[in-house]
Amino acid sequence: MATISKTNKTNQDSIKTAVNGSKKPKPITKKTSLTDQKKIFVLDTSVILYDHSAIQNFQEHDVAIPITVLEELDNFKKGNDIKNFEAREFIRFIDKLSAEHKLQEWLPLNGKNKGKFRVLMNHSSSLDAVNIFGDKNDHRILNSALQLQQEMPNQNIVLVTKDINLRLKARALNLVAEDYETGKIQDVAGLYTGNDTVEDVQANVINELYEKGICDVKKVFTEAPTDNHFYILKSFKNSVLAFYNAADKQLERVDKLNAFGVKPRNAEQAFALHALLNPQVKLVSVQGVAGTGKTLLALASAIEQRREYKQIYLARPIVPLSNKDIGYLPGDIKSKLNPYMEPLWDNLKYIQNQFSETSKEYQKIKDMVELEKLVITPLAYIRGRSLSNIIFIVDEAQNLTPHEVKTIISRAGENTKIIFTGDIYQIDTPYLDSQSNGLSYLIDRAKNHPLYAHITLLKGERSELANLANELL
Numbered sequence: 001m002a003t004i005s006k007t008n009k010t011n012q013d014s015i016k017t018a019v020n021g022s023k024k025p026k027p028i029t030k031k032t033s034l035t036d037q038k039k040i041f042v043l044d045t046s047v048i049l050y051d052h053s054a055i056q057n058f059q060e061h062d063v064a065i066p067i068t069v070l071e072e073l074d075n076f077k078k079g080n081d082i083k084n085f086e087a088r089e090f091i092r093f094i095d096k097l098s099a100e101h102k103l104q105e106w107l108p109l110n111g112k113n114k115g116k117f118r119v120l121m122n123h124s125s126s127l128d129a130v131n132i133f134g135d136k137n138d139h140r141i142l143n144s145a146l147q148l149q150q151e152m153p154n155q156n157i158v159l160v161t162k163d164i165n166l167r168l169k170a171r172a173l174n175l176v177a178e179d180y181e182t183g184k185i186q187d188v189a190g191l192y193t194g195n196d197t198v199e200d201v202q203a204n205v206i207n208e209l210y211e212k213g214i215c216d217v218k219k220v221f222t223e224a225p226t227d228n229h230f231y232i233l234k235s236f237k238n239s240v241l242a243f244y245n246a247a248d249k250q251l252e253r254v255d256k257l258n259a260f261g262v263k264p265r266n267a268e269q270a271f272a273l274h275a276l277l278n279p280q281v282k283l284v285s286v287q288g289v290a291g292t293g294k295t296l297l298a299l300a301s302a303i304e305q306r307r308e309y310k311q312i313y314l315a316r317p318i319v320p321l322s323n324k325d326i327g328y329l330p331g332d333i334k335s336k337l338n339p340y341m342e343p344l345w346d347n348l349k350y351i352q353n354q355f356s357e358t359s360k361e362y363q364k365i366k367d368m369v370e371l372e373k374l375v376i377t378p379l380a381y382i383r384g385r386s387l388s389n390i391i392f393i394v395d396e397a398q399n400l401t402p403h404e405v406k407t408i409i410s411r412a413g414e415n416t417k418i419i420f421t422g423d424i425y426q427i428d429t430p431y432l433d434s435q436s437n438g439l440s441y442l443i444d445r446a447k448n449h450p451l452y453a454h455i456t457l458l459k460g461e462r463s464e465l466a467n468l469a470n471e472l473l
Helices: 045-050 067-076 082-097 129-133 137-151 164-172 203-212 267-277 294-304 333-352 360-370 402-410 438-446 464-472
Strands: 003-005 039-043 062-066 116-120 156-160 176-178 195-199 230-234 239-245 250-253 283-288 311-316 374-378 390-394 417-422 452-457
Touching (some): 045 067, 082 402, 129 137, 137 156, 156 164, 203 230, 203 250, 267 294, 283 294, 294 390, 360 374, 402 417
Parallel strands (some): 039 062, 062 116, 156 176, 283 452
Antiparallel strands (some): 230 239
């Protein structure tokens, strides 16, 4: 039987259970270790803006937020960005939860085995973070957690924030602080890549794939592979690119397809184009460093399939320089957004320039833009729309939260294909990292679904100079 050489080292570690070494069980008293008790998690604003449903994800433990957090959320409630949506949703939830109660009381969270919730009104403490670090909202939040710790010395108080610096300040004040872990991928190095190399395949299997285009999967694997997974099958003399068809349950040969003048330059790009052009696959993610061709392949494949869909949308999240709002930029809304959309236009121009200016293909792309058959737009403008009969490409998806990715996919209607591209190691959004961003979350959760395919591009094809930057710098 053939052996798989994993490019994706997926480690399924067993769950380790910590067992206390006491000889006899003891009844719970006031001296019981804090680690054996229910915890009280104090959330800061960054957690709410990351996930408005965060307070429901702490199981049986209690959750509190300082009044300062509500004040900050009030400043975020207006706008079209995802953070504005998260702020509004949380405020609505708290309003509904506290309809007949006071927020200073511990209110039961809805759901079985859920803890309680309250708002912390006091933001002064004997160990005064404002006096130590200065007067700002983050330090008032610290004081609220410190005050709760003084009021309830027998409870385990934990500050939860996605702000690394705030966690460090909390620990400097002897306050336990943690990141918000829900949706976080633990093993990024072992994240699903979508393809493997299989050695020692029988030569007659490879010949069959070349001659017939298909092959019984049992001739290579004893167990069914991951749905829509790609393989480089190698025998002693030759090799073939293959794909496990989740619908037909068989191996298929992968040919190097041409998408509107764009041809794959390596095996991974061939896999990506196959998934992007496959009508049975409705959700595709392509991950890779700069210059690997993610956006170019996605856009070229969409144009190739233009007759099958009503429109093509190419969108990306706006992450302004220094995280300032784009409102400070001069000009109208189009002028403000143009700098952020330029990388998308560059890819479109590259595809267009594969053809002469007098060719039908060149004119077709021009007509698609003018007639809004192909639309390049900020991601925020898509919110609330019904995504039916379109190809929707989301570029720079690593700058989205898991909730944002879920929201986008949930908008899909009939005959819609959604494509996410990005580099999980190039994060531009505060409070996200390679473990907690929406692209990593999607790749980890959606693998082995018959409607989903993923490929990680490894080799840069932009230029030798670009490869130098990726490899050496």
